Amino acid sequence: MIYTSYFANKSIKDTDLRLVAVSLSVPRGFHCERYPALAPSRVLINLAHEGKTDEYTRLYMEQVLSKLDPLKVYRELDGSILLCWEKAGKFCHRRLIADWLTKATGYDVKEFGQ
Secondary structure, X not given: OEEEEEOOOHHHHXXXXXXXEOOOOOOOOOOOEEOHHHOOOHHXXXXXXXXXXXXXXXXXXXXXXXXXXXXHHHHHHOOEEEEEOOOOOOOOHHHHHHHHHHHHXXXXXXXXXX
């Protein structure tokens, strides 16, 4: 099973699941694995900050997810919590990843703790 969450979520600290960042950066002092193939570019991050979520989604799908094999990604990340900066409920690429993986593999990818 794969979950998603954000770095500031205190409940991720008490889990045996692997913590894997899918962002360009991680908070100072935060220790986790990284999966840079799923990280958005700085250009995409700027689009998200500008509220251009439709354009972000289209470009993230074209530039990042379409170049990856979802079954391979799922196998490599199984047993993990995918982390980035945005709190639950906010627009974030980790939910795009979750939807992409769910559609491609049939396995649910849920927000950790929900």
